[in-house]
Amino acid sequence: MDRSDTAADTSFADLLDQYTARAWALARRILGDDRLAEDVVQEAFLAYWRNPAAYDGTRGPFGSWFLALVHHKAVDAVRREESQRRRVDAAAQLAGQDTVRDVAETVADRITDLRVRSALEALPPLQREALVLAYWGGYTQREIAQRTGAPLGTVKTRMFTGMRRLHEGLHPVGAPSVVAPRVAGG
Numbered sequence: 001m002d003r004s005d006t007a008a009d010t011s012f013a014d015l016l017d018q019y020t021a022r023a024w025a026l027a028r029r030i031l032g033d034d035r036l037a038e039d040v041v042q043e044a045f046l047a048y049w050r051n052p053a054a055y056d057g058t059r060g061p062f063g064s065w066f067l068a069l070v071h072h073k074a075v076d077a078v079r080r081e082e083s084q085r086r087r088v089d090a091a092a093q094l095a096g097q098d099t100v101r102d103v104a105e106t107v108a109d110r111i112t113d114l115r116v117r118s119a120l121e122a123l124p125p126l127q128r129e130a131l132v133l134a135y136w137g138g139y140t141q142r143e144i145a146q147r148t149g150a151p152l153g154t155v156k157t158r159m160f161t162g163m164r165r166l167h168e169g170l171h172p173v174g175a176p177s178v179v180a181p182r183v184a185g186g
Contacts, residue, residue, distance in 0.1 A: 010062075012049065019063060020045075023070040030074040031081075040077050044070045079138060119169035127162030130155055 010018075023044060027037035047069065048055065055065050120128055133139045133147065141159065145152040 012045075015048075015062075015066075016045065019066055022063075023067060026067055026070050027074045027077075030071065031077060036077055036081070037074070040073045041070060043073050047073075115170060116166075119166050122169055123162050123165055126150075127158045127165065130158040131162045131166065134159060 020041060023041045024037050027040040028034060031037050031040065044066065048066065055062055059065070120131065123131070129148065130144055133144045134141070139147065141155050142152060144150075145155045148155070150158075
């Protein structure tokens with residue numbers, strides 16, 4: 001095991017220096033919000049600070065474990081934000097003060113929804129099922145594997161291939177496309 005992967009031999013300040021940029025990039029990619037990404041990375045470091053025994057060096061390198069922790073905290077933050085948004089929307093409807101959206105924004109959302117639905121419909125059923133369970137059902141890959149009875153590796157492959165096909169369906173060859181950069185070590 002490389003010394004850089006053993007958290008016990010590294011000071012907390014060194015861990016901050018070594019993993020903050022990658023952790024923030026991962027959280028930012030999941031959340032799409034700089035402030036929330038910073039909060040998630042801080043929560044992850046704080047969780048490790050409070051309970052360093054949570055990292056088990058026999059199960060893999062610290063970097064992988066820590067980025068997985070950041071990923072889980074970012075997904076939790078997405079779920080919290082979505083839940084809060086739903087509560088605010090429900091409260092506004094109850095109060096008769098439904099938020100008025102710009103017509104162009106509403107139309108753009110519906111067009112995007114239609115394009116995503118069409119691209120999803122074009123996927124093979126098993127790939128579509130894995131993506132729908134993950135992104136709309138909120139299930140982890142392990143939970144999807146348990147739920148569908150498929151091996152975890154198969155679920156990961158279905159999701160990877162499905163996301164690639166979904167991307168190709170939404171961004172045909174020749175159309176401009178923006179792809180998020182990969183996070184090193186993640």
